[in-house]
Amino acid sequence: MQIPLLVVVAFAALTYAQIPQSIGYGVDLTDYGTVQTFQCIRNLRYSYAFIGVYNSVGNGTVYSYAVQNVAPILAGLKIHIVHAPAPQSSKSGATQFLETYNTLKAYGVSVHTVFLQITSPISWPNNPQKNSAFIADFVNAAARVNVHVAFYTNWYDWEQITGGWVTTPRLLWYWNTLGNGVDAAGSDDFTDFRPFGGFTSPYVAVKQYRRNLSGCGVAFNGNRFVSGLVFMQANAARVEVKKEAEKQ
């Protein structure tokens, strides 16, 4: 169904009004966005964009426009890379990581941290041991090329997918909403966080509290960062200046 433009504009304005400038907010999305798209998002006062680069459909593949979606950097947004895996794929966790890593690297995007999406239990095998092994395989492949892996999940997804695996804690991005849109948003704070799977408060970096918003011509989710943004700033992906260009 087509949404009338007027509604989108009004909605975007509402989102804008509700975001205090002093706190870090970000969007996450998988839609293709142009520089103009991300400038529009920047104008809504978001400062980060989490870019989903991997299409989990079928055996999984890097989105054809994954590299173009570094456009948020050009629009003044910091970006983080999100990998939504294909856990039923014939490709291992390690192979999937390398597809994302090598694609970005080939285009000069240097990645410190990849957020591995561990959500939607229905899309994972009903086999916690196998799922934990898949996750570990992904993490280990990343470690071999000095890339950190952070997790995007929540207590319910983690329980369903890994059987409550108590893992080495790492940076956590959790979600808590009741559904789509502003009306179903979760609280704009971290008071709802409860430890799970080895993750305790100090590991919490981001919370997704609004899902499936629309504006700037794309659909996105809304996230809030903990106040100490040092990690998020230091580990944002970067586009390297092309060496050839520097030599001119």
Ligand SMILES: *[C@@H]1O[C@H](CO)[C@@H](O)[C@H](O)[C@H]1NC(C)=O
């Ligand atoms: C995944 O890859 C395997 C092996 O190449 C193939 O047999 C299977 O059909 C593929 N599945 C999908 C959903 O594409």
Ligand SMILES: *[C@@H]1O[C@H](CO)[C@@H](O)[C@H](O)[C@H]1NC(C)=O
């Ligand atoms: C997101 O919202 C749009 C309408 O704004 C709807 O068409 C779409 O199905 C929603 N997506 C999900 C994942 O619910």
